[in-house]
Amino acid sequence: MGFISRGFRGKKRDTASSSRLPPGQYIVTDYPVLSAGPTPRIPLSEWTFVLEGEIDQPKKWTWEEFRKLPTEQVTKDIHCVTKWSKFDTVWKGVSVDTILDGVETAAEYTVQFSYGGYTTNLPLEDLTGGKAWIVYEFDGQPLHPEHGGPARMLVPHLYFWKSAKWIRGIRLVNQDEPGFWEVNGYNNYGDPWREQRYWGD
Amino acid sequence: MLQVLRWQIGIVAELVQETPRVASLVLDVPDWPGHDAGQHVDVRLTADDGYQAERSYSIASAPEDHRVAITVERLEDGEVSPYLVGEVRAGDKVELRGPIGGYFVWKGSDERPLLLVAGGSGIVPLMAMIRHRAATGSKTPTRLLYSSRSLEDVIYREELDRLASAGDGLTVAHTLTRKQPEGWAGYSRRIDTAMLAEVAWPKAQMPIVYVCGPTPLVEGVASLLVDMGYDPASIKTERFGPTGG
Numbered sequence: 035m036g037f038i039s040r041g042f043r044g045k046k047r048d049t050a051s052s053s054r055l056p057p058g059q060y061i062v063t064d065y066p067v068l069s070a071g072p073t074p075r076i077p078l079s080e081w082t083f084v085l086e087g088e089i090d091q092p093k094k095w096t097w098e099e100f101r102k103l104p105t106e107q108v109t110k111d112i113h114c115v116t117k118w119s120k121f122d123t124v125w126k127g128v129s130v131d132t133i134l135d136g137v138e139t140a141a142e143y144t145v146q147f148s149y150g151g152y153t154t155n156l157p158l159e160d161l162t163g164g165k166a167w168i169v170y171e172f173d174g175q176p177l178h179p180e181h182g183g184p185a186r187m188l189v190p191h192l193y194f195w196k197s198a199k200w201i202r203g204i205r206l207v208n209q210d211e212p213g214f215w216e217v218n219g220y221n222n223y224g225d226p227w228r229e230q231r232y233w234g235d
Numbered sequence: 236m237l238q239v240l241r242w243q244i245g246i247v248a249e250l251v252q253e254t255p256r257v258a259s260l261v262l263d264v265p266d267w268p269g270h271d272a273g274q275h276v277d278v279r280l281t282a283d284d285g286y287q288a289e290r291s292y293s294i295a296s297a298p299e300d301h302r303v304a305i306t307v308e309r310l311e312d313g314e315v316s317p318y319l320v321g322e323v324r325a326g327d328k329v330e331l332r333g334p335i336g337g338y339f340v341w342k343g344s345d346e347r348p349l350l351l352v353a354g355g356s357g358i359v360p361l362m363a364m365i366r367h368r369a370a371t372g373s374k375t376p377t378r379l380l381y382s383s384r385s386l387e388d389v390i391y392r393e394e395l396d397r398l399a400s401a402g403d404g405l406t407v408a409h410t411l412t413r414k415q416p417e418g419w420a421g422y423s424r425r426i427d428t429a430m431l432a433e434v435a436w437p438k439a440q441m442p443i444v445y446v447c448g449p450t451p452l453v454e455g456v457a458s459l460l461v462d463m464g465y466d467p468a469s470i471k472t473e474r475f476g477p478t479g480g
Binding site for chain 2: 037038039040041042043044045047057058059060066067068069070071072073074116117150151180214215217218219231232233234235
């Protein structure tokens with residue numbers, strides 16, 4: 035143990051939850067909002083979700099079509115790079131596995147892109163195998179625009195900026211393409227358990 | 236381009252009580268790599284049993300300052316802020332790393348007029364921009380609209396008054412939402428369309444806009460500006476939620 039902050043005791047340690055809390059995080063019970071610009075307004079009549087890039091035929095769903103896809107309800111802990119974590123959040127949406135069903139691609143990377151211009155990048159394998167969803171309900175209610183509605187990504191094993199709000203589509207790419215925060219100082223991968231917050235972590 | 240952000244020890248050179256609940260910690264950081272106005276640092280506290288708590292704080296000082304200042308609002312049920320505002324004394328050491336964030340920054344090279352909108356301690360990163368502007372002798376036309384609960388809660392009040400009276404293109408408008416002193420000539424309500432129409436640069440002048448404060452203020456102001464026809468891509472937001480500990 036190196037540095038000690040003189041006179042700092044901290045709050046009571048909650049050992050039961052600490053095994054679920056990545057390093058440097060603290061638990062919140064409310065749901066903070068973080069985004070870099072105004073909340074986009076997306077009428078459901080104009081909303082589409084596309085899968086494009088390194089596939090033979092891009093795939094596209096309207097809101098109505100998307101809502102007919104098989105759904106899953108998942109309960110996950112989420113971790114924001116700004117230090118808050120929220121346990122047992124309940125979401126409903128479509129697994130990325132469902133979106134990719136039957137798709138042949140040689141791509142190893144993905145770019146999530148959003149209404150409003152946000153992007154974030156991940157290896158494809160971080161979106162497959164029951165690890166990622168496109169969700170449109172939070173806590174049994176339609177997802178509020180502030181939190182990314184009509185639909186957002188949910189990739190709970192990584193810091194939450196890797197879960198794009200206002201998702202418009204996923205692009206399959208051969209080369210990794212760092213996204214919005216990734217070119218602005220934030221880590222390219224973002225594993226909270228390895229505290230990969232920033233460049234070089 | 237890639238730089239590893241190492242934890243460093245800063246020494247508290249000075250404490251400035253800005254308001255009853257807000258203080259600035261002015262730190263000597265020997266290996267500080269420099270920063271841009273609008274960036275933040277992570278602060279990490281370590282108890283003697285090894286328990287650690289981390290939070291992010293915006294940098295208040297201009298890049299030109301030789302010391303790094305952060306301004307912290309004490310949250311009574313918080314874990315880190317009551318230590319930084321209340322326990323820390325001059326000469327104490329504080330562990331930090333940064334600077335962090337490359338989006339909510341103003342480097343001064345931008346020719347566009349600047350509109351800054353702050354709520355409460357959301358003024359901090361905007362103050363770094365205002366100080367940077369002053370330190371470089373920039374004449375960038377700049378307007379600040381700053382919402383506080385009361386006059387006592389206005390952070391950096393005297394410095395803002397002084398900078399605004401320099402006549403170099405900075406104007407400051409205050410709104411006090413809960414309590415106003417007798418004879419108050421400023422605004423006394425939450426920020427609304429009429430207030431923005433009076434304070435903001437006309438959209439034809441294509442201002443670049445920075446909004447920082449609690450989420451309801453940021454969501455509200457950004458949404459009003461979009462309604463008024465400002466380009467969403469020129470509006471940058473940063474939030475201070477109730478959870479900041």
